[in-house]
Amino acid sequence: MTSVESTELSHKMISRKKNIQTTNQRVARTRRQRGYNWEDTLVKRFNAIDGWKAFRLGSPSVGLPDILAVSTMENVIYTIEAKSGTNTTLRVPFDQIQRCLKWIHTFELYKTRKMIVAFKFSSKKRIGTGKYEHRELREFFKIWDEKYPVTDFICTYDGDTYAMHEGKRQPLKLESCVMPFVKKPKVR
Numbered sequence: 001m002t003s004v005e006s007t008e009l010s011h012k013m014i015s016r017k018k019n020i021q022t023t024n025q026r027v028a029r030t031r032r033q034r035g036y037n038w039e040d041t042l043v044k045r046f047n048a049i050d051g052w053k054a055f056r057l058g059s060p061s062v063g064l065p066d067i068l069a070v071s072t073m074e075n076v077i078y079t080i081e082a083k084s085g086t087n088t089t090l091r092v093p094f095d096q097i098q099r100c101l102k103w104i105h106t107f108e109l110y111k112t113r114k115m116i117v118a119f120k121f122s123s124k125k126r127i128g129t130g131k132y133e134h135r136e137l138r139e140f141f142k143i144w145d146e147k148y149p150v151t152d153f154i155c156t157y158d159g160d161t162y163a164m165h166e167g168k169r170q171p172l173k174l175e176s177c178v179m180p181f182v183k184k185p186k187v188r
Contacts, residue, residue, distance in 0.1 A: 038084040038120045039066050045181040052180060065100045067118075071180070075111040079103045084120035086132065088157045091164070092117055094150050101144065115144040116177050119155045141177040148172065 039056050046054035051073035057064035067080035079100035083090040097115065104113040119140040124132040140159045152164040153172050162169035 038118070039082045042067055042069075042080065042082060042118055045179075049180050063099055065096075065103055065115075068103070070110075076114075077104060077107050077110040077112070078114050078116050080116045080118055082118045082120075083155070084122065086122045086124055086126040088121075088125065089154045090119050090121070091152060091154045094152050097144055097150050097153075101146070101150070114177065117142050117144065117155070121157050125157075141179050142174040143177045145174055 043054040043056055046052045046067075046069045052069060052071045054067055054069040056066065057068055065079040066082045067078075069078040069080060070076070081092060081096050081100055083092060097117075100115040104115055107113060119138075119142070121135075121138040123135060123137040125135045127133050135157075138157060138159070140155055142155060142161060148163065153161055153174075154164060154169070155161050159176075161172045161174045163172040164170075
């Protein structure tokens, strides 16, 4: 191999590596934006109801729940972890559950204190790199039950929940929460 061929090969490898990095950065940005939009939607839904106030609390790196929703009139506080995606399952890491539970235990003045995970399954399902198929948009609001040990868990597109133990699914019966706002009507 000549030095010119070697140089061309090096440039091609560097160019390919930069393309892969750019693609990965774009995918990560899209995922973060999807999560932010879901959180923003939930905050707006709560704030549109008389007697409710909701706030996005910041990035995950600061150790706060995604959303804090409060109704002093109804004596209720919710810490909410919001998950959205295009897959058929969405995962919630155990540390995010612990973080939310810590917050609801801090506010003992509220009669009703719940840790809720809000799932949004996008109307497009990812079937490959950059490939999607249409499906029904679904939202689920699950209340974490403190009788269970805190563990990673998943919610499926059908609304079923499972605890994850050593890479295996075990049924996890979580109650659905009736949210104080009305969900968007289904568009057909």
